[in-house]
Amino acid sequence: MVKIGIMGLTGCSGCQCEILNCQDALMKLLGMVEISYFPLAQDNNTFEEFDVMFVEGSVTTEEDEAKVLKAREKSKILVAIGSCACYGGVQAQKNDEASLEEMLKTVYGRTELFLKVTKPRAVSEVVDVDYELPGCPLDKRQFVYAVSFLLNGVKPFFPKIPVCHECKLSETECLTLKGIPCQGPVTYAGCGAPCTSQGVGCQGCRGNCDFPNFDEMLKILNQNGLSEKDAVAFLKVFRGYQGKEIKVNGEERRNEKGA
Template sequence: MVKIGIMGLTGCSGCQCEILNCEEAIYRLIEKVEISYFPLAQDNNSFGEFEILFVEGSVTTEEDERKVKEGRERAKFLVAVGSCACYGGVQSQRNDEASLEEMLLAVYGRKELPVKVQKPRAVSEVVKVDYELPGCPLDKRQFVYAVASILNGVKPFFPKIPVCHECKLSETECLTLKGIPCQGPVTFAGCGAPCTASGVGCQGCRGNCDFPNFEEMVEILKKNGLSTGDAVKFLKVFRGYQSKEIKLSEGVVENEKGA
């Protein structure tokens, strides 16, 4: 029987919980495959060979790195799930602003910890990743679609259109036009835009859409009341290594440094 594994690294386990929330789909899945490794959900686990290994969380410790490298060797397909695994997540948003020692001192008050830690990294920065299912948490419908596609020999396809597209389809009033900070124009759609439908601006948890215009996005956020520095920090929260794509004009960068 086809074997599937679900591994957790450094993270909140929210994406693994969302997989469990698939409910009916999970029941149907276990009729077709064996979920042989899922420590969050079951006691009996076998870390053997996998058709698909789903990995949640960022690589933040030496143990994380060892586990994901071993998982890559054992898996035919490795799928990163959630923003932490795909981009580094919230915990990596200040990677370019402080050293690891400075981070440890600020958070723990000391440089030495019982475990060997490192700056948080996306899974793809450590091993080859076949597919990514971003989000905080991931969208469970995309998880079901990805599993079904891979098991049927079909490459999952997720067009990287902006969240604004989904707002248009659902006839959700544009929050940017109402003066609410929203990252919809530069963020990868696929979640169904539940935040904007509830009146909350998109937080960018699914990472970059294709060809994001961050310079213009910063200008829009400034019109909505944020300083340049706060606008850039707002955009960086979930993006991890993708934050390197936030390339601003020379004048804007200078304003950011002085903010």
């Protein structure tokens, strides 16, 4: 039987909770696979060999790094789930602006903690990752699709079209045209655009779509009332390493690792 592991690093565990929210699909999955490691959901866990390991959270401590290195060693396929695992997430948004000591001092009031911490990193910055399922949290439908693909020996594929495409499909009125700051034009779709359907601009939690045009996005956000500095900060909240090249004052804006 196919052995699956679901591991959590530094994060909120929201993606793991979304997996538990798969309900009927999860019950069907349990009849086809053995979930041998899932500490959030079960007490009886073994850490031997895995066909597929799903990893949530950013690599932010020495313990995280040791866990993900071991997971990579023991797993045939390793999948990063959620924006923290895929890009570094919210906790990585200031990585290129402040030292670790400055961040610790600001958050905790001291630099010495009871555990060894590092700047938050995406899982792919530490080990090779086979697939990524971004989102904050991940979309549970994509999790079910990905597992189905993998169980049938098919490579999971989700086109990196922008969120605007999903707004068009659902006939959601364009918030950018209404003057509401929205990252839909530069953000990877797949969530179903629940935020924009409720009148809230896309926050970019799924990272970059293919070929994001940040120059034009910054101009639009500026036209919609954000200063360039605030627009850059808005774009960088979830993007982790993807956002470190988005800068103010016309400086180079590119995605180092590609879309």
